[in-house]
Amino acid sequence: MIEIRFHGRGGQGAVTAAEILAKAAFKDGNYSQAFPFFGVERRGAPVMAFTRIDDKPIDLRYQVYNPDYVLVLDDGLLNVVDVFSGIKDNTEVTINTTEFKGSGEHEVYSIDATGIALDMLGRNIVNTIILGYFAKKTQAVSIDSLLEVIKETFPGKIGELNVEATKKAYEMG
């Protein structure tokens, strides 16, 4: 089983990203589960969401404390939240940032998802983009399933744009 933790701000789509990932993993033939950290936070506040993926049914009903992967949708959170909390030796952390901000102790990838988003979507919504990058880096989900779920989640033009942006991020992975 792999466990993924998302960090974002309310309104950035971290919860949606966790669900898209779970749905994509399910399309791949795996079992999956996704849930938000159930807060009362409003738009802008730090939020967390979790995804679990396994090849057998998932029976765990508590939060993810020791993630295998951490995805950070907004590098501004690094000053506010300990995104490295509970990570293991081999945990991979991916951060949406223009500059590498790793501590040196952990394996950290960075992607300028905001750059891609502003360029291709015209607004700073990075949740699908960071999933594209994640898919390539980890092979935890297939890009085909991921793109399919993105299309289902965002019908029409916005979906197409997201697919293109996700593909671009995948290529960068």
Add this chain to the structure above:
Amino acid sequence: MVSIGCVIKTPGNSKNNKTGSWRTFKPILDKEKCIDCDNCIIFCPDSSVNKQHDIDYDYCKGCGICANECPSDAIKMVKE
């Protein structure tokens, strides 16, 4: 034994309860004086006056509304 949920499937069966026994005074109609205004029927709380202005003493509680509302003084209340 009660019905499921105490539902009553016999509409209007409160007729089994003869409230005439509540009465102290009894309305007596003088049909000679009756002008068919129907006030006694319309205002009877116990549906005790029929279309022919016959009084049903099985249910009449003797409230006296009929006598009070009779414009021709055709109804008198008398002690049971």
Add this chain to the structure above:
Amino acid sequence: MVKEVMTSNKAVAEAVRLAKPQVIPVYPITPQTTISEYLAQYVADEKIDAKYVKVESEHSAISAAVGASGAGVRVFTATSSQGLMLMHEILFAAAGMRVPIVLADANRAISAPLNIWNDQQDSIAQRDAGWLQIYVENAQEALDTTLMAYKVSENPDILLPSMVCLDGFILTHTVEPVEIPDQESVDKFLPPYVPEHAFLDPNEPMSIGNFADPDYYTEARHDMEVAMTKSMEVIQKTCDEFAEIFGRKYGLVEPYKTEDADIIFVAMGSLCSTLRVMVDQLREKGEKVGLLKIRAYRPFPTEAINEAVKNCEKIAVIDKNFSFGIGGALYADMKVKIDKEIYGFIAGLGGRDITPEAIMEAYEKTKAPENDVTWIGLKEE
């Protein structure tokens, strides 16, 4: 049959769509809200041919539900926490009037302090209302149980409303794969509701919700107890029938590795998933431990519990609720009905995560008990 990744709230809404209720009075409340939203959309999109009554409170939601069910149609409503508390009075009326409403409760803690997270105090506080209460463990079970609840409640021998209890957020907002049955199979399993005991039809006038004096009240309440007792058999039969059509097996209780267990965990709802994993982990270490999941809390399945725990030495009941001075409600019921060494644990109140460590604490304290009732993970400072 399709399989989709969805939350338990969506799964419940899907079950409602398949069950085809004709009146749906609901009022939104966290974490039930998405159920009311999905159903509003289904009605708006003509996926359900029902009147969606946009009531102004939960009190009116359940009141309209009783009115509609009394009028003779299948009804669904849903709520959570404070909303269920606001319904409290009418829950009793619904059961006493024997209207087979199905209600989904997204289990959430009760104020004060205000808290939107999961525990089961809200539905436990309604345990004596005369409703059947089934606690579910995952989204699939939420869907399946909602369908089965109609079948059990509408059984002429039962005619009591059902509450499907699903843990707030832990289930209501967690997506996972769910099999959605096809309409044809559901229609076969769940025929339309044809009430005989109570309906409102000018061609056959009857009075419903009457006044009963001491000559009749006791019998009316006792009839509910008879129906509640009988419902155990009907629930089991309904589960068997469901398994035959849909392949998924449920029961009043679900024992897991209890046969040779020295210690058996007893719990309700989503916690049972984690407990099952813990049982496996402990078994690997040579611990003889099992799990008894209670699905039906009302009726209380004494016989089924006794059968499952007959060989064990000790029982550890984990309650997400409590009664002051007593302990958890399930613990208290077990103490009354089950002749075993039983320890109670209070956990998961107001959304406190029940981690493997918390479960281990309960396990260790059952092995070497200090108190009858222990609050797990209580911060001392």
Add this chain to the structure above:
Amino acid sequence: MDIPDKDLLAPGHRGCAGCGASIAVKLALNTLGKNTVAISATGCLEVMTTPYPETSWEVPFIHVAFENSGAVASGVESALRIQGKDDVNVVAFGGDGGTVDIGLQSLSGAMERGHNMLYICYDNEAYMNTGIQRSGATPYGASTTTSPKGTASFGEDKPKKNMPMIMAAHGIPYVATASIAYPEDYVKKVKKAAETKGPAYIHLQQPCTTGWGFPSEKTIEMGRLAVETGSWILYEIDQGNFEITYRPEERRPVKDYLSTQKRFRHLNEEHIEKIQKYVDAECKELGL
């Protein structure tokens, strides 16, 4: 007025001798006819008409609780309409307590949602079922068991809540006041309400022999006095058009009305003068 062969509220009910509520319900049901479903709030009406295993209702009837007849009626109406029973009249009855106090929210919701139903408040101006406690509809100066006259009290110290205007503010198609002492006017309004598509509300004054303290034969007389003194004004608001439906030839002083009831008997000239002023202002405002 049409007299039916059989009343749709059967005798044998447990109402007081001279009960105005039974007159109110009988006239409404007879007007609406057999194709009607009735809902009632808890109160005198429900208790006196449905002591199991006997019912006085000749039409389908449902009662659930005190404060929710608006919502119960919403459910009943929804269930009937979804089954295609569009021609069935839905009528809910509530006393003043069940309507203006504890049932106000439920009723407000039902009216605002536009259910095709009629709600009749039979207003006897206090909680009579439980022994004459004041309600929001208890008039100024009335002595009740919870607004008693005493050395420091002259009874209820606030005027009656203006419920019909609260209902009118919902913008529903039909609102009317009525009195059981004016059956032609009342029945006409029930008919109109039944023909109205959408919610209708009738606020019916119903004198109560027990609660107001007058002899049982004077139930109707008391209703007449209320209207003739301007203490109760008969009007309707039909699709927003306000109209007085009955004008007394000459308005009598309120004293004639107050002095005949035990609940007002303690009032002194000053109180009566105040009530007269209040009534005068109300009449002026409504154009009586």
